[in-house]
Amino acid sequence: MQKKIFEPTRMGNLELKNRLWRSATWLNLADEKGHLSPELISRYEELARGGVGTIITGYAHILEDEQPNGGMMGIYSDDFIEEYRPFVQRIHDLGAKMIMQVCYGGSSTRYKTEDRMIWGPSAVKNPAYGVTPKEMTQEDIRTVIDAYAQSARRVKEAGFDGVQLHAAHSYLYSQFLSPYFNRREDSYGGCIENRARIIFETLEAVRKEVGPDYPVLIKMHSTDDWAENGLSIEESLWVAKELEKRGIDAIEFSGGNPVVSDKGAIRTRIHKREKQAYFFEESKKIAADLSIPVISVGGHRNMELMEQILNDSNISYISLSRTLHSEPDLPNKWRQNPEYNPRCVSCAKCWAPEGNVCILDRRKEAVAKA
Numbered sequence: 001m002q003k004k005i006f007e008p009t010r011m012g013n014l015e016l017k018n019r020l021w022r023s024a025t026w027l028n029l030a031d032e033k034g035h036l037s038p039e040l041i042s043r044y045e046e047l048a049r050g051g052v053g054t055i056i057t058g059y060a061h062i063l064e065d066e067q068p069n070g071g072m073m074g075i076y077s078d079d080f081i082e083e084y085r086p087f088v089q090r091i092h093d094l095g096a097k098m099i100m101q102v103c104y105g106g107s108s109t110r111y112k113t114e115d116r117m118i119w120g121p122s123a124v125k126n127p128a129y130g131v132t133p134k135e136m137t138q139e140d141i142r143t144v145i146d147a148y149a150q151s152a153r154r155v156k157e158a159g160f161d162g163v164q165l166h167a168a169h170s171y172l173y174s175q176f177l178s179p180y181f182n183r184r185e186d187s188y189g190g191c192i193e194n195r196a197r198i199i200f201e202t203l204e205a206v207r208k209e210v211g212p213d214y215p216v217l218i219k220m221h222s223t224d225d226w227a228e229n230g231l232s233i234e235e236s237l238w239v240a241k242e243l244e245k246r247g248i249d250a251i252e253f254s255g256g257n258p259v260v261s262d263k264g265a266i267r268t269r270i271h272k273r274e275k276q277a278y279f280f281e282e283s284k285k286i287a288a289d290l291s292i293p294v295i296s297v298g299g300h301r302n303m304e305l306m307e308q309i310l311n312d313s314n315i316s317y318i319s320l321s322r323t324l325h326s327e328p329d330l331p332n333k334w335r336q337n338p339e340y341n342p343r344c345v346s347c348a349k350c351w352a353p354e355g356n357v358c359i360l361d362r363r364k365e366a367v368a369k370a
Contacts, residue, residue, distance in 0.1 A: 003310040005303060005318070006335055011293050012215050012249050014161055016097060016317075018053040019310065020331050023252065023297045023319035024101040024164065024219070026058040026072055028356045034061060034074020036087060044087070047324060048094035051331030055096050056252075056319070059103040059166050062151040063144075065116050068105025068171070071356075075102055075151045084158035092159075099162040099217065100155045104144050106172035107131040119144070121175050121182040121189065128170065141188060141198055144172070149205035152216070162215030165202065168254040173199055174221060177239065180229040192235040196242065203246055218243060219252040219297075222282035237286045244292050252295035252319060253283040280309055287314040295319050299346070303338040325350050326358040 006018045029040035047055050060073040067074075074080060091098045107118055107126040119140055120126075120133030136144075148165065155163040167173035175181035176198050182189050188197050199218070206216055220239065224231045240251055279298035287294035293316035300306055306318045323330055326344035333340045350356050 003307065003316075005307055005310070009316070011316075013213055014097060014215055016053045017095065018051075018331065019317045020052050020054075021252075021295055021317050021319035022047055022052045022055045022324050023321040024056040024058055024166070025321045025325055026069055026356060028069070028071035030071050030073045032070065033064075034067070034072060034076070034080075036073075036083060040073075041087060041090070043328070044091055044098075045094060046328040048091045048096040048098075050324070050327075050329035051335060052096060052320075052324060052328075053331075054161075054317075055091065055098045056164055057098065057100045059101045059171075060151070062102050062104055062147040066104060066119075067111060067116075068103070068109040069111050073100075075100065075154050076147070078154060081154050081158045084160070088159040097161040099164050099215070100158075100160045101164040101166050101219070102148060102151045102155065103166035104147065104172040106175055107133040108170045108175075120172065121195075122184055124181050124183060126170070126181075135184070138186070138188075145198065145202050145205050148202045149209045152206040153209040156210045156214050162217060162249070163206070163210070164217040164219055164252070165199070165206070167199055167218055167220040168252075169221075170224075173202075174224070177221070177235070178224050178229075178231045180224075192238055196239045199239070200242065200246060203243065203248060207247060212247065215249045216247070217250045217252065217295075218248055219254060221255045222253045222279055222286055223255050233282055233285060236282075237289060240286055240290055244290055248292065250293040250295060250316075251286075251290070252297055253279055253286060254297050255279045255282060280313075280315075283315060284309075284313040290314065293317060297321070301342050301344065301346070303334050303340075322346060322350060325356070 009016050027040055027043055029037050031037055058073060060075040061067045062076050064076045088098055107120045108129055110129055113131055118133045119136045123132055123135045125132040152163045177195050182195050187194055221231055222236050223233045280296055283296050295317040296315045297319040300318050300320055301323050309315060323342045323344045327342055330342055350358055
């Protein structure tokens, strides 16, 4: 049977109205402690009204003093539980599911780097950010694992439909997987079994808090493009199969190297069909050996191509970031006209100090004020 973008599916105990997901996107609209703002709530309401089936929030920090970016959501305290409940209910009322992404950032940061302790698997300077972290002790590792577990508990208690562990984009867990960043000589470094240990232990700790049936997802790299010093697709496949055995519910595969302009997670000038879906081939290879849902992310902007991807592979879902950032109602437009061409030009100029808004909208505001 042919898969269709606009058909309902089930993922575990979740009923999803279509196969389109909004991939986690930092909006830079929370307050300095990670609490909701009216502007942030409004942006999520627009997404839910716009027809996307499942929304993954922008990454939320799990320890109060470890915040890789300003304006990001927080989930480091039980105080957030009651705050998020009406927010989640509002999104449900508008017809979308919502999953919270939780993250420990590590050295991939430029935010207040002089004011806090920054941990990493090894004391390796991050070439994209210029930050050298403190090598974590095993006690530090246990602290982070517990922070993930407690944040997942809060996510569940707040009413979110699931939790996604962020292990991509050179954040801490991505660094543990990569030999470039992880040069440890203990049980958390060396072979891929050891480099993935912190993720396996985190999943186990999370499951103890949320139970066996609550949706737990992960975002990870299919490969990280650090050449011979990086995570290989064979290693990613091994990790994915182990995660499946250990009870992960779905995997979103990203990738990229932020130091190499044409190998990053966010790529520009991708209007040509052959430049779109730029992590698809790697994700397809891994998905072929998995029975859990795989979510494809990275440069999706064409309905025909997205449905071709779904039907030429074992991939179950498509996630979008910049196109929805520019047009939150894009799914509704595609439903009405599958040939609709998104207005997003993939310029990657979405980010601004006052909040991350599509540059086309910022230009409109500037003209209106002139």
